[in-house]
Amino acid sequence: MRDALVAAAFRLFLERGYEQTTVDDIVALAGVGRRSFFRYFPSKEDVVFPDHEQCLDEMTAFLAAGAADDDPVRRVCDAARLVVRMYAENPAFSVQRYHLTKKVPGLRAYELSVVWRYERALAGYLRTRFAGLRDGGLRADVIAAAVVAAHNNALRSWLRSDGKGDAEAAVDHALGQVQAAFGATPVPPAAEGPEDVVVVVTRRGAPLWRVVQELESALGRGWDETPRPRF
Amino acid sequence: MRDALVAAAFRLFLERGYEQTTVDDIVALAGVGRRSFFRYFPSKEDVVFPDHEQCLDEMTAFLAAGAADDDPVRRVCDAARLVVRMYAENPAFSVQRYHLTKKVPGLRAYELSVVWRYERALAGYLRTRFAGLRDGGLRADVIAAAVVAAHNNALRSWLRSDGKGDAEAAVDHALGQVQAAFGATPVPPAAEGPEDVVVVVTRRGAPLWRVVQELESALGRGWDETPRPRF
Incomplete structure (x- = not known):
């Protein structure tokens, strides 16, 4: 019933336009009463x-x-x-x-x-x-x-x-x-392996996002499973 | 006139509530006609x-x-x-x-x-x-x-x-x-002074935002005039 109301509503919205379609039109096409409509949807907007x-x-x-x-x-x-x-x-x-x-x-x-x-x-x-x-x-x-x-x-x-x-x-x-x-992946437990360090050298005037880019590139794919960031 | 309409509207909204106030009430209190209201504000919402x-x-x-x-x-x-x-x-x-x-x-x-x-x-x-x-x-x-x-x-x-x-x-x-x-401050022209480098050493597993925090701290206040970042 709910799906039938949505289908009827969209058919009418596309044929006549949203503003020109009333809840009465929708329930008539779906073959149900107004109360059934409002049981599922508080308003015409909600059916969208x-x-x-x-x-x-x-x-x-x-x-x-x-x-x-x-x-x-x-x-x-x-x-x-x-x-x-x-x-x-x-x-x-x-x-x-x-x-x-x-x-x-x-x-x-x-x-x-x-x-x-x-x-x-x-x-x-x-x-x-x-x-x-x-x-x-x-x-x-x-x-x-x-x-x-x-x-x-x-x-x-x-x-x-x-x-x-x-x-x-x-x-x-x-x-x-x-x-x-x-974001960040959680810090892995220390027991998993020796502490692995990364060194980044950057100019003081470099934009921060570029430094982060370098850093991520230095940290490599193992850093995170997300795609390589480009911010 | 515009200010008078806003003042009248807010006085009524506070006294009676927004829904209970009509545009007619507002123009009556401001002592102007409806057309004056709609010259400044397309709707009651706009006066807010x-x-x-x-x-x-x-x-x-x-x-x-x-x-x-x-x-x-x-x-x-x-x-x-x-x-x-x-x-x-x-x-x-x-x-x-x-x-x-x-x-x-x-x-x-x-x-x-x-x-x-x-x-x-x-x-x-x-x-x-x-x-x-x-x-x-x-x-x-x-x-x-x-x-x-x-x-x-x-x-x-x-x-x-x-x-x-x-x-x-x-x-x-x-x-x-x-x-x-x-963001970033623009990279200063190279002519301004010798290239000043910053070295950051971090564990591979450290969350990126913490590394950025370290980095910003290493870069110090000269980095930017904004307050020290805490992300």
Whole structure:
């Protein structure tokens, strides 16, 4: 029933336009009553984004299930991957919705509020993990925003390409840049081998991001499984 | 007239609540006609945020006026400072609006759309500056989001404290972290002095942010005029 309502709604939105379609039109096409619609969707806007509530719940549960020694930045990147996975599961629907959302200001506003809720879920987790760190709350907010921006950059490129290519790989690449800028693999236990040192020599005036690039290059692939950072 | 409308609107919003106040109520208290209201504000929501359009214009102009050799991250941080300056110019009004916005979902949505427009202005500038760089668009989006998140983290703290303390200094501190993570002062010309080198020795397994911290500490205060980074 829920899927039938979504299918009917999108058929009408594409045929007539979003604004010109009423909830009555949708329920008539789906062959159900108005009350059935509102049992599943609080408003017409919600039928455009039928899976975000569930995805937000999954993200919250995923973050809550994290272990105390998880690398926090890696954890929020993995949480963000739940979102792209939802889009990638149904490319045709995701692309349709992308075009619809671009055209309707009310839907763009709705989408911004959903993005904001994802970002707050990530930031909330990071705040807990960074509690007691100086500027922990600031760091949490900045990293959450960076993760969301990287995710959305890759997701938008995929949507603009009409869902061609591998959305999850594109998001992995983008999140790899954020992990490189902010994240870290946990320090391996000392027992695993002798302490291995890296020496970096740099000019004092070199831009910090270039120094970090050098450093990452010196540390090599063993440093992290993420793609080589280019920030 | 514009100021009188804003003053009348806020007086009523605080006395009766935002939803319970109509445009008719506002124009009656201000002693003007409805058309005057709509000459200044497209909707009731817009009267809550009377200065953002002008601030967005100023930001766009500021970014467009940048020189080709400006450090791009510093430039977007300076652009973000225009926003906090607007809030700090009128602390009592800013704090009132903060409390009002927290209570009214429609105003929160409006605010998110304004924040999004600031972020797109910053990202647009950075995209131009990073054109031709590998992952330039991604880098632009991530840095713009980080700048906005840092700015808003500091701004919200100041608003929550009822506008006590120095909002601009708090934002400077927060933006300093972003500049430390992503930015750089331009490389000084070689003619200025002998090349000064820094050597950093680190364990291979150390988290990258700790290495960056060490590095910044080794580079010392001369590195940058921003506060010492703590990311």
